[in-house]
Amino acid sequence: MHYLTSFITLIALAASSQFSVANERDFWLVDEFLEQHPEQQNISLTFAELVRLPATPLNTPPLKPVKIAVVYPANQISDYWRRSISSFESRLKELDIPYEIHPFLTQTPKNDSLREQAKEILTAVNSGADYLILTLYKKQHQSIIERLISNQKTKVILQNITSPIKAWDNQQPFMYVGFDHVKGSQLLADWYMDQDLENKDFGLMHYPKGYISKVRGDSFAQYTKSNSNYNLVSSYYTDSTRQNASDNANNMLIDNSNLGFIYASSTDIALGVSDAISEHKLQNKVLVNGWGGGSAELEALSQGKLDVTVMRMNDDNGVAMAEAIKLDLSGQTTQVPVIYSGDFVVVTKDSSPEKVLSLKKQAFRYSGISHQ
Known part of the structure; x- marks a missing residue:
């Protein structure tokens, strides 16, 4: 009980501070990190090829199942998280790795506050997991993750983040895995620039303040x-949320009559912006992008409700986590890269x-084209 109290107190202190993990000087971009750590370049290239290849089963599977705790948000329209877990489990099975997965949901109606999320993460930590998979998108989460990394009993995989935190340079998590948010945002920016729109003004819909808002929103701007x-x-x-994005986009469109496009930072935000554009009857006049290229976005593209998205080769994310665990179990931990960053493809409503x-067959090769 004392550990729980001190842990939650730590989160409360972090929430009241002005420190942000997303400050430009607080993390490395992928290319910057590889320049600082050149030994990682070949490791990363070799590992990326391993992810693309068919699975090679583990020579000597462990006698006991590997315990894995997964903490992920439950309230997103995007199927990124569900697909990641599905592809992760499928690859573990192909690798002949016995496992037990214990999922823990954050951002449900019952635990939307930071304090409740901290309790959920602590429950995952106390489950005795060998590996803990979670994400980092609120600045206060850094204190949680620092505590986990220093503990070292459980190996931490940070999902949906590919920018190593500089403060952790001497003790990074087991792995960062995902898709480079800055690269994806720049691909979308390049597409908008190629359109050479008549109306040069644009609006931006951010994710909540924190890591994602910096690397997707600020980097785009x-x-x-x-x-x-x-x-x-x-x-x-x-x-x-979709509704909040729609409400804000409605205000933006009322206040700005000559927008060429509205940049959206996530699936839910994109669909909310699309709702507002439709309500104002501005389809094809004010453009809007998706971010990630999951099933909901691809469906919206086919209906002309979105104009473009940057599509992640989604299942590579889960495959990478499984292959990293295999290397670790095989005594080849040094061959696990600090960062695995997957591939993107730009898709438009005219594709x-x-x-x-x-x-879809490439991106959802394990989780399935019709996965919901």
Whole structure:
């Protein structure tokens, strides 16, 4: 009980501070990290090829199941998390690794507060897991993860983050795995710039303040400012829900009559912005992007409700986590890269059904095209 109290107190202190893990100088981008740690380059390339190849079963499986705790958000329209776990389990089975997965949900109606999320994570830690998979998108989560890394009893895999925290340089998590948010945002910026829109003003819908809002939102704004004549005239921080994004986009469209596009930082935000654009009857006049290219976004693209998205080769994320555990169990932990960053493809509403189907087969090779 004392440990729980001190743990929650630590989170409360972090919440009241002004420190942000997403400050430009607090983390490395993928390329920056590889420049600082050149020994990681070949390890990363070799591992990426391993992820693309068919599974090779473990020579000597462990006698007892590997215990894995997974903490992930439950309230998102995006199927990224569900697909990641599905592909992760499928690859573990192909690798002949016996396992037990214990899922823990955050951001449910019962534990939407940071304090309740901390309790949920602590429950996962106390489950006796060999590996703990969780994400980092609120600045206060850094204190939680620092505690876990220093504990060293459970190996931490940070999912959906590919930017190593500088403060952890001497003791990084077991692995960062996901898709480079900055790269994806720049691909979307390049697409918008290629359209050479008549209306140069645009709006930006942020994720809640923290890591994701920096690497998806701020990076997009900075890159666009440096490389185009587009003007950011309005931005909102959302609570990441579809309804809140729709409400904010409605206000943005009322206040700004000449927007060329609204940049959306996630699936839920994109669909909310699309709702507002439709309500104002501005389809094809004000463009909006998706972010991630999951099933909901691809369906919206096919219906003309979104104009473009950057599609993650989603299942590579789960495969990478499984292959990292295999290397660890095989005594080859040094061959696990600090970062695994998967591939992106830009998809538009004009992409042919044949192309989209081919990409779905690649991206969802384990979780299935019709996975919900």
